[in-house]
Amino acid sequence: MQQNWILSMGPAVLVMGTLMGALPTTSGDVNRKEQTGAPEVAKAVALLERAEATYDRAELQQAIDSFDRLTKQEATNARHFYYLGRAYFPMINLYDYQGDVAMAQKVGEQGMEYVRTAIELDEKGNPDAYRLLGDYYGRLSGYQGIFGRMRYGGRSMKHHTKAQEMDPNSMLTVIGVGTDKLFAPSTFGGDVNEAIALFTKAVEMEPSSPLGHVWLGRAYVKVKKHDLARRHFEKALALEPRSAFARNEYERATRDMAAN
Numbered sequence: 001m002q003q004n005w006i007l008s009m010g011p012a013v014l015v016m017g018t019l020m021g022a023l024p025t026t027s028g029d030v031n032r033k034e035q036t037g038a039p040e041v042a043k044a045v046a047l048l049e050r051a052e053a054t055y056d057r058a059e060l061q062q063a064i065d066s067f068d069r070l071t072k073q074e075a076t077n078a079r080h081f082y083y084l085g086r087a088y089f090p091m092i093n094l095y096d097y098q099g100d101v102a103m104a105q106k107v108g109e110q111g112m113e114y115v116r117t118a119i120e121l122d123e124k125g126n127p128d129a130y131r132l133l134g135d136y137y138g139r140l141s142g143y144q145g146i147f148g149r150m151r152y153g154g155r156s157m158k159h160h161t162k163a164q165e166m167d168p169n170s171m172l173t174v175i176g177v178g179t180d181k182l183f184a185p186s187t188f189g190g191d192v193n194e195a196i197a198l199f200t201k202a203v204e205m206e207p208s209s210p211l212g213h214v215w216l217g218r219a220y221v222k223v224k225k226h227d228l229a230r231r232h233f234e235k236a237l238a239l240e241p242r243s244a245f246a247r248n249e250y251e252r253a254t255r256d257m258a259a260n
Contacts, residue, residue, distance in 0.1 A: 040066070040070070041070065041079075041080075043066075044063055044066035044067055044070070044083065045083065047059055047062055047063045047066070048060075048063040048067075048083060048086060048087050051063055051087075051090065052086070052089075052090055053240060053242045053243055053244070053245075054242050054243075054244055055090050055093065055094055055244035055245070057094060060087060060090055060091060060094075063083075063087040064084065064087045064088065064091075067080055067081075067083045067084035067087055068084060070083075070084075071084055071114075076121060077121070078117075078118045078119075078121035078122035078125065078126065078129075079118070079122075079126070081114045081115070081117045081118035081121065082114075082115065082118035082126060082128070082129050082132070084111075084114045085111045085112070085113075085114035085115035085118060085129075085132060085136075086111075086132060087111075088107055088108070088110055088111025088114065089108075089111055089132070089135070089136070089139075091104075091107040091108075091111070092104045092105075092107055092108045092111070092139055092140075093244075093245070093248070095107060097248060101143065104143070105140065105143045108136060108139060108140045108143075109140070111136065112133065112136040112137075112140065115129055115132050115133045115136060116133065119133065124166075127162075127163045127166030127167035127170065127173070128163065128167070128170065128172065128173075130159045130160075130162045130163035130166065131159070131160060131163035131170065131172055131173045131176050133159045134155070134156045134157070134158070134159030134160035134162075134163065134176050134180075135156070135176055137152045137153070137155040137156040137159065138152065138153065138156035138176075138179060138180070138183075140152060141153055141156070150188075153180070153183070153184060153188070154188075156176075156180055157180045157184070157189070160173060160176040160177050160180055161177070163176065164177060169205070171202045171205040171206045171209060171211070171212070172211070174198050174201055174202045174205065175198070175199065175202045175211055175212065175215055177198055178194075178195045178198030178199045178202065178215060178219075179195070179215065181194045181195040181198060182195035182215070182218070182219055182222065192219060192222055192223055195215075195219050196216065196219045196220075199212050199215040199216045199219060200212070200216065202215070203216065208239060209239070209240075210235075210236035210237070210239040210240040210243050210245075210246050211236075211245075213232040213233065213235045213236035213239070213246075214232070214233065214236045214243075214245065214246050214249050214250075216228075216229075216232040217229045217230070217232040217233040217236065217249070217250065217253055218249065218253065220232065221253045221256055221257060224260060226257045229253060229257065233246065233249070233250040233253060234250075236250075237250065
């Protein structure tokens with residue numbers, strides 16, 4: 001989904017670092033292009049989409065193996081690298097939830113390199129690659145020092161802005177920009193009210209997606225509107241009961257609300 005701009009060293013830093021970029025990245029326009037492609041690619045994409053929702057480790061690894069093999073077969077095919085980068089992204093959270101921060105950072109850096117390669121191979125063809133790269137920077141900012149967080153946060157904003165310029169109708173990019181607004185200090189453009197407006201727009205753009213509701217839940221936790229937060233988390237899970245992202249973030253938010 002991502003930013004960890006906050007400069008304090010308390011528990012909120014971990015929450016923000018975990019959330020930013022934790023978006024299960026189902027990009028419909030990109031995926032529809034694969035439906036008429038090679039059967040192996042279509043099968044791998046379907047596997048990846050399912051694993052992005054459930055965070056099933058075995059299926060994620062199968063998706064990684066499939067796209068890794070495809071990148072070796074077609075080393076100039078940008079979409080194979082894009083999907084490989086997508087497949088690595090949920091692994092960050094899986095390791096983080098286990099408390100293995102070192103592995104979370106390692107797989108995150110690996111995945112980010114694949115997305116960079118996708119962009120290098122096709123700079124103008126896939127706006128969602130820029131969105132995903134922005135998500136990676138935001139997600140990995142949680143593992144940086146203070147100045148690293150600022151640097152990664154700035155890069156997240158840069159790539160989300162690029163993605164939005166290329167495709168202003170992407171719900172995932174609207175959420176990416178919203179998370180930048182949610183977690184950046186006000187001196188760097190942060191504004192929780194703007195974030196809430198963007199997440200609300202995301203819900204309106206794709207009412208069947210749980211993602212906008214998860215982020216509205218996080219935003220309302222931040223402003224201590226706990227009833228609204230619970231309502232949106234519960235809506236997210238009603239829309240997609242398999243969503244490991246929604247479930248884990250609701251559990252995390254419940255702990256935050258109990259502490260505040």
